[in-house]
Amino acid sequence: xxxxxxxxxxxxxxxxxxxxxxxxxxxxxxxxxxxxxxxxxxxxxxxxxxxxxxxxxxxxxxxxxxxxxxxxxxxxxxxxxxxxxxxxxxxxxxxxxxxxxxxxxxxxxxxxxxxxxxxxxxxxxxxxxxxxxxxxxxxxxxxxxxxxxxxxxxxxxxxxxxxxxxxxxxxxxxxxxxxxxxxxxxxxxxxxxxxxxxxxxxxxxxxxxxxxxxxxxxxxxxxxxxxxxxxxxxxxxxxxxxxxxxxxxxxxxxxxxxxxxxxxxxxxxxxxxxxxxxxxxxxxx
Numbered sequence: 001x002x003x004x005x006x007x008x009x010x011x012x013x014x015x016x017x018x019x020x021x022x023x024x025x026x027x028x029x030x031x032x033x034x035x036x037x038x039x040x041x042x043x044x045x046x047x048x049x050x051x052x053x054x055x056x057x058x059x060x061x062x063x064x065x066x067x068x069x070x071x072x073x074x075x076x077x078x079x080x081x082x083x084x085x086x087x088x089x090x091x092x093x094x095x096x097x098x099x100x101x102x103x104x105x106x107x108x109x110x111x112x113x114x115x116x117x118x119x120x121x122x123x124x125x126x127x128x129x130x131x132x133x134x135x136x137x138x139x140x141x142x143x144x145x146x147x148x149x150x151x152x153x154x155x156x157x158x159x160x161x162x163x164x165x166x167x168x169x170x171x172x173x174x175x176x177x178x179x180x181x182x183x184x185x186x187x188x189x190x191x192x193x194x195x196x197x198x199x200x201x202x203x204x205x206x207x208x209x210x211x212x213x214x215x216x217x218x219x220x221x222x223x224x225x226x227x228x229x230x231x232x233x234x235x236x237x238x239x240x241x242x243x244x245x246x247x248x249x250x251x252x253x254x255x256x257x258x259x260x261x262x263x264x265x266x267x268x269x270x271x272x273x274x275x276x277x278x279x280x281x282x283x284x285x
Contacts, residue, residue: 004094013189112137249274
């Protein structure tokens with residue numbers, strides 16, 4: 001039983017505001033410990049349920065996607081970290097050999113209220129991301145990519161907003177609410193020391209369900225995928241020049257970029273690229 005864990009930071013127990021999850025924040029170092037502890041709890045739960053292999057992949061886009069404390073992570077797992085990975089930016093380890101996906105520390109999609117630090121891929125650059133006309137978040141993209149391999153989503157940990165959004169596409173998944181969002185930057189939190197026990201139990205149940213065949217992969221979004229990214233600010237000249245050189249992108253208007261992808265590996269990479277595509281001359285992703 002191979003378990004894949006995608007770990008983000010905005011949904012980690014105890015964290016509620018942007019300074020908690022960025023390098024310059026006063027509590028960032030402590031937040032890394034909480035992130036590592038939540039991840040360790042999921043790893044332990046997976047092994048409690050009989051996992052034979054656990055692969056963790058970092059999904060938080062700070063410090064070149066290197067936020068977990070490697071000297072504190074459960075030594076039974078492997079960790080994918082660092083920028084410049086092959087395949088989808090933060091899905092390099094997700095393939096058909098995986099039996100279940102666990103989403104730890106994830107967050108609601110862009111535009112969610114009151115979702116804590118809700119965004120899709122890039123808070124600073126994107127106002128909204130839609131796929132085939134409906135708003136999507138990072139868990140949707142993970143579920144779609146996993147579904148392409150026949151792999152189900154078994155767990156999400158975070159606030160009540162991301163829990164409800166995951167249940168809408170993976171109704172048999174476990175949801176562990178480690179905090180209740182009061183606004184985008186405030187929450188009613190379970191202390192991390194107690195939250196890790198809930199995460200461990202949720203991960204165990206998720207892996208047990210996967211082993212028993214009670215989870216179904218998400219296949220509700222047929223390819224090709226039409227993805228629209230609504231920008232927070234009008235497209236600048238350098239972004240326009242970059243996109244003009246890439247025929248797979250269409251600048252619908254000054255605030256919306258569209259792409260059509262045959263699979264979510266390509267789709268996710270293109271969305272991620274738009275987060276930094278305004279840099280002059282950057283035309284690879």
